[in-house]
Amino acid sequence: MNAALEEKEVEREIAEARARVRTSGLPAILARVDAGSFGTTPLNLESLDALVFAVATAVAAMRLPRLEAAGPVFFAYVFAAEATDRLLAIGGPEKPEGPDGSLRADQYRDIPKLTSPEGLFSTILRDCAGFLKFYGEHPDSRKRVSRDAEALQCLRSYCALLAATLKKLGADKLEVKLTTPRQRYDGWAVSPAEIGESNNLMPVALDDIVGNEEYLKAAKRLARDVAGFDMTLDQNPKKVRNQILFVLGSPGCGKTVTAHAVMRYFLELCERHQLPAKTRIIRRTDWASSYQNQSANRLLEIFRDEVFNAPAVVGVYWADIDTAFSARGDSQLRQEEKSNLGTLFGILDGTVGPKNGKWFLICDANTMHMDEAMISRLAQTPLQAKGPTTPEHFVRLLRDIKLRGKQAWLPITESQWKKIGKRCVEEGLSGRSVDAIAGRVLTAIEDFDEPDEYFSLPFEEKRKLVAELSVKVDDKRIQGFLSDHLAFEKGAQEKSEEERFRRRVEEIKLHLSAQRAAVIQSAAGRSDG
Structure with missing residues (x-):
């Protein structure tokens, strides 16, 4: 097992x-x-x-x-x-x-x-x-x-x-092997999870990223700079002036997938050169779901123990940081709570943590939720993640990446692909929209009734039969999927993004106020006694 x-x-x-x-x-x-x-x-x-x-x-x-x-x-x-x-x-x-x-x-x-x-x-x-x-x-x-x-x-x-x-x-x-986010179990033997574990990263490479050239170039440069750190001398030969990369981009532009691709590249580069390395994804539970308002302490511990003092070079990714900033400005939060958040933001503006070139942080936010004052506080030159922006970008993303290996079932000419790409640009679609449309295409290709013998075949025989029975999807059907997406899904997707943002802000505010409520309740109980 x-x-x-x-x-x-x-x-x-x-x-x-x-x-x-x-x-x-x-x-x-x-x-x-x-x-x-x-x-x-x-x-x-x-x-x-x-x-x-x-x-x-x-x-x-x-x-x-x-x-x-x-x-x-x-x-x-x-x-x-x-x-x-x-x-x-x-x-x-x-x-x-x-x-x-x-x-x-x-x-x-x-x-x-x-x-x-x-x-x-x-x-x-x-x-x-x-x-x-x-x-x-x-x-x-x-x-x-x-x-x-x-x-x-x-x-x-x-x-x-x-x-x-x-x-x-x-x-x-005990014939059991289990890897958790912190530890590795081989029967009853326990050891720390290996440096360089990438279980929580998407299976995506730099070549899979379409658009976001400026973001990708800067992030790759930063990852390579940190990968040059000398663990023996505890020094970086390069003067890494800014270890934090702040990225702005609307939902669906590819901020997250680009960060994951860079993190994988960083781990692979370090592994090739036998440099201990790890990555850390900062998640909502690290920020807003700790027991009884311990979120601030917990997040600082993560950076202190798992990043600053790690026996390795470290790449960190913190997505959707704009939710925390929105909670920070809420008028109902006490000054003490705002100060706690302000301490954490010191990590982002470079005032907290060693500037030794041993770690780097990529964080991102949605432009629709960030004001100019906050942007200027976080970084002098925040990068813009725009995702695919040209017809060629969209064709490459849809045909060559999302539908990779399916060309035999896509009888579409180059000029027809260009029209599809051009329409994506004109309609202002995002990379996430393309992913949704690609899912519709893949479903259509494999939309057939399997014969009864299919279910008892070995895996490779099943794959062969799937290839034989797969349905071809032409230009008209893909254009139809585009129309469906524009009519029904785009608005719902944008509404979902706004609702997701609102819920996360409310969750953070709730947890930040939990301790104050507990103190008031405790004081009331003592008064009643």
């Missing part, structure tokens, strides 16, 4: 994981250990966040069909290992020694019977809460946990001991 988890699969489980951590009693126990000034402490919240992501990762792994036979003990082990790794990462690069031994195995004999995520992780989290509560109320004051840092160490110990216990419960030889 061999499988890999992408970050987006983990992200889908975050909300449910957070609910499980909340109902386990852990937040209340941590608050009793150390209430801080406002009912809990930032370190407590970071600890809870680490457990949330560990649960989400283990549940996401549990849902992978390829790992169905791995069993509950392995998935519980994934939680314990992920939680240990994340809890160790809290508090800086110093890694305290882990505890020796394990928990009493007889207390965990029922783990193999817990085949549902809810049953398995609710049980483990309650057990974790009981462990912390025991030491929080320990009769020996020397062993009693009374500060958030001690609670963090207690949680680290529990997760490390749990991992050791589960290894004893599991099969001696």
Whole structure:
């Protein structure tokens, strides 16, 4: 069994994981250990966040069909290992020694019977809460946990001991290989995910990018500059004056696909020259979905631990940064919250982070949502991503890239292709629109009824039969798909983009205000008492 988890699969489980951590009693126990000034402490919240992501990762792994036979003990082990790794990462690069031994195995004999995520992780989290509560109320004051840092160490110990216990419960030889965004599992052996992992990048190369020449040239130049860093001397022979590339472009212009192509190019270049390298995609959960308004701290940790102090050169991509800027200007946010956001923006304008030529950042935004003052604050010369802009661009994107390998079923002359490309320009279509139209064409080519024997054929025989039965799509049908897209889909797509932007801004504002609401509620509760 061999499988890999992408970050987006983990992200889908975050909300449910957070609910499980909340109902386990852990937040209340941590608050009793150390209430801080406002009912809990930032370190407590970071600890809870680490457990949330560990649960989400283990549940996401549990849902992978390829790992169905791995069993509950392995998935519980994934939680314990992920939680240990994340809890160790809290508090800086110093890694305290882990505890020796394990928990009493007889207390965990029922783990193999817990085949549902809810049953398995609710049980483990309650057990974790009981462990912390025991030491929080320990009769020996020397062993009693009374500060958030001690609670963090207690949680680290529990997760490390749990991992050791589960290894004893599991099969001696486990034929399972799993890669998560942070770690690699080969049976019970765990190691950090390899430097240079590209599981979260689109399978796209520089040659697949149409248009965006200025953006592509500048990004490639920046990637090559950083790839020249000398890890032995910890220096870059070139003076990389600006490690941040800011790109503006309307939805569908190819900002994201271009960034992914550059990141893949960067990893491949470094691999050829045996330079340790990695990429990091900044996602919405890094910004707006952390536990109890820990988004700012979490994002700063990512840049500090995974970018600035990484044992490798690093390329970072942060998409749709304009959503954060829109939230920043909201009048309902407190000044303290705006200051937190302002600190993060220091990463973008170059005032936060070492200027050592060891890392680079590509970030982008939609021009429709950016005002001139904000653009000038972020970069002196932001690049414009325009996507395909000429008939030749559109023909290459549609025929040569999106419909690559399908020319035999496209009886269309060169002059007809030019007319299609010209119409795309005249109608102001984007690369995303071309992708949608290409999808219609591919569906039409394979729109046929398979004979009954098709379903029992080997894969290669199926491919041959698909080629024989595929339908030809001519110029008139593609023009028809263009008309359909213009009539029904273009307006809906633009509306969807605006709605997506609005939802993300509201989500960010909600999470940024969550802590303030919690403080007010806590104060009201004390007054009532």
